[in-house]
Amino acid sequence: MMVGLGGGRCRCSLALALLISAGSVFLFCEFAIYYPAVLRCSWPEMREDGDRGTGSGSPAAVRALFLSDTHLLGAIRGHWFDKLRREWQMERAFQTAMWLLRPELVFILGDIFDEGKWSSPENWEDDVRRFKQIFRHPSDTELVVLIGNHDIGFHHEMTRYKLERFEKVFNVTSARILTKRGVNFLLVNSVALHGDHCPICQSVENELHSLSQALNCSVQSFQSESKKHRCRDMQRYASTPPILLQHYPLYRVSDAECTGEDAAPPNERYQLFHERYDVLSQDASKMLLWWFQPRLILSGHTHSACEVFHENRIPEISVPSFNWRNRNNPSFILGSFSQSDYALSKCFLPEESSVIAVYCGSAMLLALITLGHLSLFRGALHVTNILLGKQKSL
Structure with a gap:
């Protein structure tokens, strides 16, 4: 139960960090970039x-x-x-x-x-x-x-x-x-x-x-009266x-x-x-x-x-x-x-191309961070399960 609780907290923290990062990119591209x-x-x-x-x-x-x-x-x-x-x-x-x-x-x-x-x-x-x-x-x-x-x-x-x-x-x-x-x-x-x-x-x-x-x-x-009159x-x-x-x-x-x-x-x-x-x-x-x-x-x-x-x-x-x-x-x-x-x-x-590049680059970076965190989390969970299994066998 403690492992599940820790994993849930980790996932929530990751989701919150991703949400804040995506929001920051959006605010920059749609508001701040013009300044x-x-x-x-x-x-x-x-x-x-x-x-x-x-x-x-x-x-x-x-x-x-x-x-x-x-x-x-x-x-x-x-x-x-x-x-x-x-x-x-x-x-x-x-x-x-x-x-x-x-x-x-x-x-x-x-x-x-x-x-x-x-x-x-x-x-x-x-x-x-x-x-x-x-x-x-x-x-x-x-x-x-x-x-x-x-x-x-x-x-x-x-x-x-x-x-x-x-x-x-x-x-x-x-x-x-x-x-x-x-x-x-x-x-x-x-x-x-x-x-x-x-x-x-x-x-x-x-x-x-x-x-x-x-x-x-x-x-x-004007030099003449006719022009003045006109x-x-x-x-x-x-x-x-x-x-x-x-x-x-x-x-x-x-x-x-x-x-x-x-x-x-x-x-x-x-x-x-x-x-x-x-x-x-x-x-x-x-x-x-x-x-x-x-x-x-x-x-x-x-x-x-x-x-x-x-x-x-x-x-x-x-x-x-x-x-x-x-x-x-x-x-x-x-x-x-x-x-x-x-x-x-x-x-x-x-430039429109620059805005698109920021969005695409940020999306790729966030995707890589997400995949990295998920891999670490799965690795840690696998190690924990192995240790728990050994402990039970003892």
């Missing part, structure tokens, strides 16, 4: 040129966080476990970033949902509810959402109903300028820049043209070139020039892009560059990172997907902006 990843990130510093926004009398730099292509799965193509896993990962990563980095602005550059173009009213409401849970944020952080093709459909799928449904929920329009302490952010619905004069496209182009005139009136100093009734913005934000990248042939660990894989990098599907058309791209002369462009859609330069050396940064379903190594961009300068840095999140 060291985000703690490696920091807000970029702008050049020491006397206009960083930290000097006396000058406004503080605007701190903005950029992510893209969250692709929350819908009711049609989304498996329940895939939904649970990906949305949990995005929620923990985003909430950790909010707590540690405290950005003033958060921009999500389109494709918020995976099935917005198909969603029934009931499914749409459920998707929106989950989005607001995942990307909840402090009251002093402003979350700004842009329109992507999966939110309202590609051009041929886009309808007024789906566009207005998205605009109403997220309080956005297809073309507007958001100004924060003298920094202009130009927000564009690039899905509507198809250039075929469809009613939605024409309306967005008209809005953009009006914004370009107003921005030009704000930037330029700009007299227009809304004024900060007199700085804008940061252009949209879902589609401006036209480029391919991702062949893209480099870095989160660029497109080599087998995809040289595939030619289709205008109006992978990137904006050449005409729409030239129109935006000519009308606004942005100092920086940030876009999404390709799910991979890239940095290219357009005419007049205007840089464009493609922001990778924030969803582990699309990438093994999601990331987001941190930006510091003043009226005359900006600086960017990238923040990488834990």
Whole structure:
């Protein structure tokens, strides 16, 4: 009876130790792992040129966080476990970033949902509810959402109903300028820049043209009375070139020039892009560059990172997907902006392969420990039985 009691205690201790170890691994992979990843990130510093926004009398730099292509799965193509896993990962990563980095602005550059173009009213409401849970944020952080093709459909799928449904929920329009302490952010619905004069496209182009005139009136100093008269009734913005934000990248042939660990894989990098599907058309791209002369462009859609330069050396940064379903190594961009300068840095999140490796390695280790303890226990029990047998024979 004493041997049985001791064996039972040994087994209970082993089970408790295994349970604690497994729980610790789970807590690390699902909670703690995001903290060291985000703690490696920091807000970029702008050049020491006397206009960083930290000097006396000058406004503080605007701190903005950029992510893209969250692709929350819908009711049609989304498996329940895939939904649970990906949305949990995005929620923990985003909430950790909010707590540690405290950005003033958060921009999500389109494709918020995976099935917005198909969603029934009931499914749409459920998707929106989950989005607001995942990307909840402090009251002093402003979350700004842009329109992507999966939110309202590609051009041929886009309808007024789906566009207005998205605009109403997220309080956005297809073309507007958001100004924060003298920094202009130009927000564009690039899905509507198809250039075929469809009613939605024409309306967005008209809005953009009006914004370009107003921005030009704000930037330029006028030498003639006629120019002053033309700009007299227009809304004024900060007199700085804008940061252009949209879902589609401006036209480029391919991702062949893209480099870095989160660029497109080599087998995809040289595939030619289709205008109006992978990137904006050449005409729409030239129109935006000519009308606004942005100092920086940030876009999404390709799910991979890239940095290219357009005419007049205007840089464009493609922001990778924030969803582990699309990438093994999601990331987001941190930006510091003043009226005359900006600086960017990238923040990488834990790799999916690393998380899987920790789980698999821990499972193997716990299995080996269990087998080792069981072998020792059986050996000890066998020796005890032999000794007891000898004792009885004596």
